[in-house]
Amino acid sequence: MRCFWPVCNFRRRLLFIFLFVPLTIGLSVALVVLLGSGDFLGAEIARAQPAKLAGGLWYLLLLAAAFLIYSWFATKLYANYLERPVLFVIVLTAVAGLVGVKVFLDKQAYWKGWVASAVTIAACTFFGIVGLYPVMLPSTIEPEVNSITMTAAASSHLTLKIMLVVVIIFVPLAVMYQVWAYRLFSGKVEQEELIY
Numbered sequence: 613m614r615c616f617w618p619v620c621n622f623r624r625r626l627l628f629i630f631l632f633v634p635l636t637i638g639l640s641v642a643l644v645v646l647l648g649s650g651d652f653l654g655a656e657i658a659r660a661q662p663a664k665l666a667g668g669l670w671y672l673l674l675l676a677a678a679f680l681i682y683s684w685f686a687t688k689l690y691a692n693y694l695e696r697p698v699l700f701v702i703v704l705t706a707v708a709g710l711v712g713v714k715v716f717l718d719k720q721a722y723w724k725g726w727v728a729s730a731v732t733i734a735a736c737t738f739f740g741i742v743g744l745y746p747v748m749l750p751s752t753i754e755p756e757v758n759s760i761t762m763t764a765a766a767s768s769h770l771t772l773k774i775m776l777v778v779v780i781i782f783v784p785l786a787v788m789y790q791v792w793a794y795r796l797f798s799g800k801v802e803q804e805e806l807i808y
Contacts, residue, residue, distance in 0.1 A: 673710065676736075688750075689743040699742055706735035 683689050693699045712728030744750065748765055751758035767775070 689740070692743055692745060702735055702738050702742055706732055706739060709735055 693703070709728045709730075709732035713725050713732065716722070716725035716728055746761045746763065747755075747759045748762050749760040751760075766772075
């Protein structure tokens with residue numbers, strides 16, 4: 613059986629891991645975020661340029677698809693999906709969201725395109741998490757022994773209880789502050805209020 617190019621040679625594999633994988637992931641995330649930003653900007657500002665930019669970036673996401681195809685051969689990312697085929701709904705949701713972005717941009721339904729890009733970002737995030745579960749940080753040296761699993765990385769029950777209390781107290785305070793600040797600065801600025 614012939615092995616896949618980066619797996620055969622250790623140096624090539626290291627080069628691939630340290631250069632291509634972070635570059636592809638970073639570029640994919642940046643393109644998806646720019647795609648969503650272009651949708652939002654298309655809805656808020658002059659609609660032609662941002663929508664055109666987002667429509668053009670949509671095609672560059674094929675690089676992310678190439679990364680996913682390569683990961684089929686080079687990683688165990690799809691093992692959970694093959695054991696439980698119902699999880700492929702996550703992949704289909706990401707693809708549907710991405711196609712929805714293009715369709716809604718073509719129809720100039722910018723808010724729907726923004727929602728579709730948000731669905732794509734969420735589904736892509738869950739794709740990686742579900743594919744890795746229960747391992748959150750796989751080891752290449754001894755995966756069975758040195759990988760960090762979800763249960764090993766979780767905090768103790770005491771820490772989780774303390775954080776729950778902190779969240780219950782401070783999240784409502786932060787929301788109230790945001791509402792207060794929004795109301796404080798929501799009015800129109802009058803000519804007499806300007807110092808200049």
